[in-house]
Amino acid sequence: MKDFLFIFRGPAYEDLSLTPEESQASMQKWYDWIGELSAKDRYVGGEPLHKAGKMVQGSKPVITDGPFAEGKELLGGYFIIKAESLEEAAQLALGYPDFKINGSVEVREIMKIPMPA
Amino acid sequence: MSTGTEQPQQLVDHLFRHEAGKMIAVLTRVFGITNLELVEDTVQETFLKALQVWRYGQLPDNPSAWLMRVARNRTIDLIRRQQKLANLSDELSKQLQSSTENAVDQFFLDTEIADSQLRMIFACCHPSLNPEDQVALTLKTVSGFGVQEIARALLSTESAIQKRLYRAREFIRSETILFEIPVGHELSVRLEVVYTVLYLLFNEGYNSLKADELIRHDLCAEAMRLCKLLTEHRLGAEPSTFALLSLMCFQASRFGSRIGEDNTIILLQKQDRNKWDRELIRLGYYYLNRSSTGDNLSVYHIESAIAAEHCLAPDFGSTNWKALLQLYDCLLERKPTPVVRLNRSIIVAQLHGVHAAIDLILDIPGIKALLEQHYIYPAVLGDLYGRAGNCNEGRRLLHMAWSLTSSLAEKKLLQEKLEALS
Numbered sequence: 001m002k003d004f005l006f007i008f009r010g011p012a013y014e015d016l017s018l019t020p021e022e023s024q025a026s027m028q029k030w031y032d033w034i035g036e037l038s039a040k041d042r043y044v045g046g047e048p049l050h051k052a053g054k055m056v057q058g059s060k061p062v063i064t065d066g067p068f069a070e071g072k073e074l075l076g077g078y079f080i081i082k083a084e085s086l087e088e089a090a091q092l093a094l095g096y097p098d099f100k101i102n103g104s105v106e107v108r109e110i111m112k113i114p115m116p117a
Numbered sequence: 118m119s120t121g122t123e124q125p126q127q128l129v130d131h132l133f134r135h136e137a138g139k140m141i142a143v144l145t146r147v148f149g150i151t152n153l154e155l156v157e158d159t160v161q162e163t164f165l166k167a168l169q170v171w172r173y174g175q176l177p178d179n180p181s182a183w184l185m186r187v188a189r190n191r192t193i194d195l196i197r198r199q200q201k202l203a204n205l206s207d208e209l210s211k212q213l214q215s216s217t218e219n220a221v222d223q224f225f226l227d228t229e230i231a232d233s234q235l236r237m238i239f240a241c242c243h244p245s246l247n248p249e250d251q252v253a254l255t256l257k258t259v260s261g262f263g264v265q266e267i268a269r270a271l272l273s274t275e276s277a278i279q280k281r282l283y284r285a286r287e288f289i290r291s292e293t294i295l296f297e298i299p300v301g302h303e304l305s306v307r308l309e310v311v312y313t314v315l316y317l318l319f320n321e322g323y324n325s326l327k328a329d330e331l332i333r334h335d336l337c338a339e340a341m342r343l344c345k346l347l348t349e350h351r352l353g354a355e356p357s358t359f360a361l362l363s364l365m366c367f368q369a370s371r372f373g374s375r376i377g378e379d380n381t382i383i384l385l386q387k388q389d390r391n392k393w394d395r396e397l398i399r400l401g402y403y404y405l406n407r408s409s410t411g412d413n414l415s416v417y418h419i420e421s422a423i424a425a426e427h428c429l430a431p432d433f434g435s436t437n438w439k440a441l442l443q444l445y446d447c448l449l450e451r452k453p454t455p456v457v458r459l460n461r462s463i464i465v466a467q468l469h470g471v472h473a474a475i476d477l478i479l480d481i482p483g484i485k486a487l488l489e490q491h492y493i494y495p496a497v498l499g500d501l502y503g504r505a506g507n508c509n510e511g512r513r514l515l516h517m518a519w520s521l522t523s524s525l526a527e528k529k530l531l532q533e534k535l536e537a538l539s
Contacts, residue, residue, distance in 0.1 A: 013168050019263025020133035023164045030172035031126040046173035077173040 003044065003110040004089040006079040008096075011103035012071025029097035037081065042092055048077035072102045080110070126176045131335075133164060135342075136181055137261030140188045142233035146224045147192055150240060150289055150296040153258065159195070163188045189225050193218055234259065235350050236296050238343065242310045243294050246285055251314045252321070253281040260339050270332050271321060298352055305355075311347070312361050312417065315340050319365050323372070330376070337372065341365045348404075356408045360417035363404035367424035370397035382530045386433040398428050419448045438467045455481050459497055471505045488514070492521035500534060508538045 018026060037043035051074070055064050069075065083089035086109055093105040137160055144156040166187050167180075177183040196217050200210060223229060241255040252271065256262040262270070268278045288294075299307045322336025344362045347353030374392035377383045405421050423444045430436040445461040458481045466474035478484065478498050487494045499514030512535060519531045 008173075014165055017161070018164070018168075019266060020137040020160075020164060020261045021131065021263065021266060023168050024128055024131070024133040027168055027172055028128055031128070031174075031176070034126070034174050043174070047175070048170045048173050076169060079173065 001082045001084060002112075004081045004083055004086070005106075005108045005110055006046075006081055006089075006093055006096075007106040007108065008076050008078065009069075009104045009106070010072035010074060010076070011098045011101040012074075013101075014071060016101060026097070033095045033097055036095060037079075037092060042082050044080040044082055046077060046079040049075060126174070128176070128180065132180060133167075134261035136184050137164070138237075138259050139230050139234060140185065141258050141261070142237040143185075143224050143230055144188065144192060145237060145296060146229070146233050147196075147221060151293065153286055153289070155195075157258075159188060159191055162191060185225055189221060192221055196221070231346070231350055232298070234346060235353060236298055238311055238347070239298055239307055240289070240294060240296055241285075242307065242314045243289075244307070244310050245292065245294075246288060248314070248317065250281045250285040250288075251310070252317055253278055254285040255314055255318070255343075256339075257282055259343065262339075266332070269329075270336050272325060304352065308353070308355060308357070312357065315344050315347075316361060316365075316417075318343075319368070323368055334372070337365070337369055341369065348407075356411045356413060357415040357417050359404045359408035360415055360421050363401045363408060364417050364421035364424055366397045366401035366404060367421060367428055370394040370401065370428065376526070380526045380529075382526050384530075385427070390432065393428065401425060401428065414447075416448060416452050419444055419451070423448070436467070438464055442468060455483065455487055456493075459494065462501075463497065466501060466504075471501045475501050475505065488517065490521070492518045492527065494518075495521065496527075496531060503534065503538045511538050 013023075013026075016022075034043055034046070053066065055066050056062070081089055081092060083092060086107065089107050089109070093107050096103065096105045140160045140163060141153075141156055144159055145153065148155050163184055167184060171177070171180075193214075197214060200213055200217075205213070224233065237259050238255065241259055242251050246254070249271075253267055256267045256270065257264070264275050264278050264282070267273075268275045271278070298304065319337055319340035322333040322338075322340065325333060341362065344358065344365060347358045348362055370393045371388065373394070374388045374390075375383055401421070402425065405418075405425060408418060408421070423441060426437055426441050426444065441464045442461070445457070445464055449457055449461060459478060462474040462477040465477055475498065478494070478501070481487065484494070488498065495514040496518035499511045499518060501511075502508075502514060503511030505511075515531050515535050515538070519528055519535070522528060522531070
């Protein structure tokens with residue numbers, strides 16, 4: 001099994017003006033998904049990211065606030081997932097509950113640097 | 118980081134809705150009832166934060182406390198911003214801030230939360246608001262329902278509900294009604310209005326056959342939750358409050374057995390009494406017991422005793438009709454409405470025959486108009502005529518009832534009765 005990163009962008013929940021009941025239903029979908037992944041022994045963990053960030057860049061590095069992504073582009077958090085292959089990981093990502101409200105998942109394999117023979 | 122070895126996380130049913138009611142009540146203490154919009158926005162932001170943070174797998178140990186804390190911090194933040202606009206020295210700002218935090222924290226204490234919720238119930242049930250606005254406002258601000266959910270529950274449209282809420286809020290703003298628990302005589306007057314609103318809410322869920330079962334169930338459960346909330350506060354724990362709660366428990370115990378497969382109505386005499394919810398019946402008796410203090414016998418006491426009488430009978434045949442008639446006589450004295458007369462006549466039919474019952478119904482003041490306006494009157498009267506052997510009159514009335522209701526389940530039941538008469 002290999003480790004993968006699911007990087008979540010969006011959705012802009014603030015634009016949806018969900019009622020309390022809808023917010024809860026939306027949240028419950030995530031827990032159902034996590035439960036499914038856990039049952040298959042695929043979910044390793046996950047965490048949200050703070051909205052505030054800094055960019056440090058340039059040949060004479062400068063620290064600036066940002067990036068100020070729009071809601072649907074905002075990187076909100078990540079999962080670490082176990083899967084046999086990139087293909088399987090992508091299949092697992094199909095369970096992400098927020099596609100219909102403009103959310104997206106980027107799936108990347110975490111590279112293990114092999115010991116040279 | 119949360120790990121995959123945990124059990125799948127599950128939020129308590131309606132947690133957000135219930136927390137919304139609490140937060141709205143507390144924040145109204147802070148910002149004032151004229152600022153309901155700011156209050157609701159702050160609550161909305163709190164849920165947004167939860168949604169953005171909890172979904173990756175970490176549910177806080179105490180979600181409810183977490184939400185309250187976020188709302189509290191956001192509140193302090195908003196106040197701080199307003200104080201900044203006031204051009205004060207650093208020294209005074211600091212002092213003001215710490216006293217603000219202390220004052221706000223007081224509002225977030227459990228006992229104060231309960232108090233605020235009661236104040237909110239009383240504000241929504243202000244006697245100058247009309248009943249439909251009271252119900253909509255209660256569902257929105259006390260129960261945390263969304264506009265669309267209220268529309269579905271009350272079989273109305275979103276724009277109609279928006280209008281009601283707007284009207285109610287405008288009234289609250291322009292009349293600057295107090296966000297307080299009334300005292301003395303005023304309290305008992307207001308409690309009566311609260312009972313009416315809660316019972317209306319309950320019946321909206323219990324009787325409407327047009328809304329889907331889930332939302333109807335929600336409404337009944339919500340009315341019971343609010344009534345229970347009242348019983349838990351020293352100023353709301355009146356005998357009548359317990360009586361109303363016990364009535365709701367008895368009624369709710371039959372919730373599932375009244376509707377059969379494919380949405381057909383199952384009448385009391387045909388209901389499978391094993392399906393009645395024993396736990397709710399037990400609670401009904403418990404609260405009825407607790408209601409029997411003081412010397413005020415409310416209509417809820419009597420209606421609950423009537424419901425209890427039905428629950429006591431192991432089958433329809435062994436119903437104690439005599440006791441029921443006495444209770445209905447008692448009810449009629451306090452609530453001489455056509456519906457009570459109609460229900461009483463059904464009991465009379467069991468004891469003294471259908472002819473006596475028909476006479477009673479024909480004697481209801483304004484019966485001519487009622488027969489033409491509300492399906493229940495021709496439905497009951499038509500059924501009685503059928504049982505009395507007057508099939509023509511029976512059919513005529515059942516036809517009338519059929520065209521007066523838009524509920525498919527009711528139409529189906531009437532259709533069956535019509536067929537039995539031909």
